[in-house]
Structure formats: structure tokens, C-alpha cells
Amino acid sequence: MGFRTDTIAAISTAMTNSGIGIVRISGEDAFDVIDKIYKGKKDKILSEQKSHTIHYGYIMDGDDTIDEVLVLLMRGPHSYTGEDTVEIDCHGGVFVTKKILETVIKYGARPAEPGEFSKRAFLNGRMDLSQAEAVIDIINSKNEYALKSSVNQLKGSVHKKIKEIREEILYHTAFIETALDDPEHISVDGYGDKLRGVVDKLMTEIKKLLDTVDNGRIIREGIKTVIVGKPNAGKSSLLNTLLGEERAIVTDIAGTTRDVLEENIQLQGVSLNIMDTAGIRHTEDIVEKIGVDKARANAEEADLIIYVVDSSIPLDENDFEIINMIREKRAIILLNKTDLSTVVDKDELKKWITKPMIEISAKEETGIHELESTLKEMFYHGELSFNDEIYITNARHKAALNDAYQSLGKVMDSIGNQMPEDFFTIDLMDAYESLGSITGETIGEDLVNEIFSKFCMGK
Structure with missing residues (x-):
């Protein structure tokens, strides 16, 4: 998957007059850009300052002062995107915020695409795709339950569950393939009976997730x-x-x-x-x-x-x-x-x-x-518990879970029909791939671009 590491910038707050406006910069030249346009009361160079510090000063375009600001520095990988990131907190007028963004772009950044900051966080391994999608769900949440569910997913509730199921599928797939490659030392005799119990348990877990879809839709x-x-x-x-x-x-x-x-x-x-x-x-x-x-x-x-x-x-x-x-x-x-x-x-x-x-x-x-x-x-049914309950609120996740469930059903059919063990691995891997699309581990670049294009500018 192609990945650009150039420096991007965008306004991360609403385009309306407000108390504060935020211009976010992320990429390999983020500190070079801020050095060119920041002036403090002391002649400090921001690229030489510690990460996760805030600095008071002014944004300058040459000799022209644009605004009085606070600048937050975050060095990668300990930032939202995993890259060097700078956030400029300025006064919240529409004109002044746009003027600062224009200055940032003038001195080396380029305008970010919709959702590009979150896309970089995903590509840099700061979050998986289910967590990235939870970000936009938090922004779009319409009620208390939708917000709690999205925050729970952002913390990794869906990621954790999908990872557990995929690891179990991969373990049994690898065992069968290893046994078929080395039949003299590893036997798969009777393995179908053991696998039947495993697959039945996994199908039950996926079905439990699918059963939350209606409530998930209602929550969202x-x-x-x-x-x-x-x-x-x-x-x-x-x-x-x-x-x-x-x-x-x-x-x-x-x-x-x-x-x-x-x-x-x-x-x-x-x-x-x-x-x-x-x-x-x-x-x-x-x-x-x-x-x-x-x-x-x-x-x-x-x-x-x-x-x-x-x-x-x-x-x-x-x-x-x-x-x-x-x-x-x-x-x-x-x-x-x-x-x-x-x-x-x-x-x-x-x-x-x-x-x-x-x-x-x-x-x-x-x-x-x-x-x-x-x-x-x-x-x-009374108060929802978001400590241990996972609600599937995303239609893409629902489709992937359905595909995985169908693939595991085919494994059960193959076991019941006493098919050769290599038939088991084909459908096990199909289920593994389907579940991987939820977390983004088995997903194409076009779909990634489509998902993040729906994000708002600056996020």
C-alpha cells in the first residue's frame, strides 16, 4: 500500500468564529515548517524543544505578525499520526485561522486530504481500521449510547475480539498445513473431530457479535x-x-x-x-x-x-x-x-x-x-454495560462477520462430509481474511482510501 510521508496541514476545528482555532501539521518536515514561522519572546527554536511541550509566541509571515498563539509539539511515534506533529492554537476567527494555514502551506506543508491524519495513524500502526472508523463515529454520534459505544471501539474492543478469533483460526490452519507437509512426524488423524468443537465455538462467538447488529444500528x-x-x-x-x-x-x-x-x-x-x-x-x-x-x-x-x-x-x-x-x-x-x-x-x-x-x-x-x-x-434491557459488551455498529463489519461465519460453516460441512484436511484450511483462511478486513490487515488500498475520504477535513 503506497504511503506518503510528506508534511500535511489542515484546520482541525469547525470553520466558524469561536474561542479557539487549531491548525494541525504532521509529517517529516513539521518541525522545519514551524521553525520558519514561529517567533517567541525568547529566541527559542521549536525543533530543539522537548516533545509534548507547549510554547507561547507568534506566527509570522516574514516580518508580518499574523496571530498570538500556543504551539504544541509532539514527536513521532508518540503522536496521533505516529509522525512529528505540531498543533497551533490560535484565536478562533475564520479569517485568522485560514491565514495561519495558508502560511503553514507557504512554508513547506501541503493541504491534507479528508481523513488523512487518521489514515496516517492507521498506516503507521497507531490504530487499526475498526478504531479509525470509531473516530468518525464519535464525531457523528447523536446520543449518549452511540458515543459510549464508539469510545469503546476506539479503545480496541472490536480489535481485541477479532484478534482473538483470528489467532485461533491461524493456529489450527498452521497445524494442519504443517502436518500435511510432514505426515511422518505429525498426524492429523481424528483432527476433524477436534476442529469441529473449535469451529463451533468460533461460530458461536461470531453469531453473538452479529446478534448485536440491530441494537448497534439503533445505538448509532x-x-x-x-x-x-x-x-x-x-x-x-x-x-x-x-x-x-x-x-x-x-x-x-x-x-x-x-x-x-x-x-x-x-x-x-x-x-x-x-x-x-x-x-x-x-x-x-x-x-x-x-x-x-x-x-x-x-x-x-x-x-x-x-x-x-x-x-x-x-x-x-x-x-x-x-x-x-x-x-x-x-x-x-x-x-x-x-x-x-x-x-x-x-x-x-x-x-x-x-x-x-x-x-x-x-x-x-x-x-x-x-x-x-x-x-x-x-x-x-436496562442500562447498557460498555465494559464487556461489544456492539457492531458498522455495516462493513457486519458484512465481514457474515462472510467469516459462512466460511466457518463450510468448514463444518467439510468435516461432516469427511473431506481431506486441506479442504478445511481453504475455508479457514477465507474466514481469517474476512475478519482481517475489519481490522484493516487484509484490505486493499482503494477501500482504505474510500473509508478515510468520508472523514472530515483536519481529522
Whole structure:
């Protein structure tokens, strides 16, 4: 894999006026560049200073002073990229930060490509590919759980597990190949029976990782949540209550909501990608009918359905249609309008469907805390533990684990069919290679470039 060691630079903070701006420089000439543009109160040369020290001074372009700065020095390999790295902390104006970057480039660096600092950290062995991908996940995290999961992966949780599985695969592959090369001294008689137990254990471990994919997606992207109910049941009022603002139009006229309204809501660290849909009922209104069809389609694809029941009026055929629609889905039933005289209660609904039921009043904002707690319990089974749990949140990792699982399944088939031992090693190595793509040990340059191109500039 080709690797450039020239010196790169980029702005590592957001391009907006702020308290501080950071310009990062990394590469073999990073200290030469800063020596040309830094001036301290004393005539110190930064390239002669100790690593991991901070120096106060000015950035100069010849005789022109650009800004008053702090300069952080980090010598490779003890830096983020593994190379000599300099970070210039300047005032956070957009113009001044860009001016410092232009000066750094003028005196010997080149503009970094998106994600090039992290790419260099990967290529220099400072992190594996799963850890590098966790960096961008941390930046993009939308909730507490996504952040914790990404930090856990950055610490190496996925790397460690994949490494353990690959080492075991490699050990048994090497033993079989050595035995086949030296049959006089090493016997593989009955090795298939021993290998069956090993492969079964490895498949169980991979399956356990794959079983976390749904929760991993929810952690990363949020719970796709659809609010359904009859017209005027209080769906839009519920959305407004959860948002804390009047986002959806609320009237006493049934059928006001005609289209799908989407919002992202944070509840106790849980992300809901929530959709308020048209009330489900039989209607001759063409526009409303389109909205009802959209509601049904979105409910079919949802991770969670919140079914809002108007408890002040009896159940009717529209309610029973919704009950049948959500019977096999993860759902919470909210008995709304409990501030009014109610004719539908939990016992009445339990005759027709068994789901978590909560009495609320969207108008009075009661029952919302119980809804939040129930949501958290349903999806995360209480508090998530990030000390020993690994969640697969990356689609690329999921595909690689699936490939490895299929390859190990072929090994089991070969053992069962009493195939020659060299058949075992072919599929074992396929599994080894698939898992290696997660950590970046068996991955092509094009894919590496594609992954890091999605990173933000300066990271």
C-alpha cells in the first residue's frame, strides 16, 4: 500500500468564529515548517524543544505578525499520526485561522486530504481500521449510547475480539498445513473431530457479535419510531409534547395530518427518529388516503410503533385494524386523553392485544416519564454495560462477520462430509481474511482510501 510521508496541514476545528482555532501539521518536515514561522519572546527554536511541550509566541509571515498563539509539539511515534506533529492554537476567527494555514502551506506543508491524519495513524500502526472508523463515529454520534459505544471501539474492543478469533483460526490452519507437509512426524488423524468443537465455538462467538447488529444500528442511527392511531387521537399533540415545541399542527378537526412529519428526539440518552403519520381510517378523500397508506407503509418498516388510543371514545373498526397491524411488531400503546372521562382502559385493550400500556395525557403532559423509561427498557434491557459488551455498529463489519461465519460453516460441512484436511484450511483462511478486513490487515488500498475520504477535513 503506497504511503506518503510528506508534511500535511489542515484546520482541525469547525470553520466558524469561536474561542479557539487549531491548525494541525504532521509529517517529516513539521518541525522545519514551524521553525520558519514561529517567533517567541525568547529566541527559542521549536525543533530543539522537548516533545509534548507547549510554547507561547507568534506566527509570522516574514516580518508580518499574523496571530498570538500556543504551539504544541509532539514527536513521532508518540503522536496521533505516529509522525512529528505540531498543533497551533490560535484565536478562533475564520479569517485568522485560514491565514495561519495558508502560511503553514507557504512554508513547506501541503493541504491534507479528508481523513488523512487518521489514515496516517492507521498506516503507521497507531490504530487499526475498526478504531479509525470509531473516530468518525464519535464525531457523528447523536446520543449518549452511540458515543459510549464508539469510545469503546476506539479503545480496541472490536480489535481485541477479532484478534482473538483470528489467532485461533491461524493456529489450527498452521497445524494442519504443517502436518500435511510432514505426515511422518505429525498426524492429523481424528483432527476433524477436534476442529469441529473449535469451529463451533468460533461460530458461536461470531453469531453473538452479529446478534448485536440491530441494537448497534439503533445505538448509532436511533430508533425508527412511528406514531399511529385514529384521526384526532392526539398523535400530533404527543409529538409536540416530546419535542417541547409546537412542531405539528394540532386542531380539533380529524384528519389534519396528511403527510409524514419526521423529527429526531433524545429521551434519556435514547435517540428516536420519530414520525407523526396521518390518522388511520377508511376515507374517500384522495389526499388523506395517500397519507394513510404512507402511515401503514412506515409502520411496517418501523423499529417501534407508538399506538395512540383516544381513551375518551370507544374502540372501533379502525382501532382493530391498527391492533392487527401491530400485533407482531415492537409497540407501546398509549391511552391518551386521560384528563377526560375515559371509556377505554387497560383491561379493555388487554382483551385484544398484549403490549406495554401507559396512560397519558398529551395535553397535560402526564405519563411521559413512564413512556421514556419503558422505551429505554424495551430496547436496551436496562442500562447498557460498555465494559464487556461489544456492539457492531458498522455495516462493513457486519458484512465481514457474515462472510467469516459462512466460511466457518463450510468448514463444518467439510468435516461432516469427511473431506481431506486441506479442504478445511481453504475455508479457514477465507474466514481469517474476512475478519482481517475489519481490522484493516487484509484490505486493499482503494477501500482504505474510500473509508478515510468520508472523514472530515483536519481529522
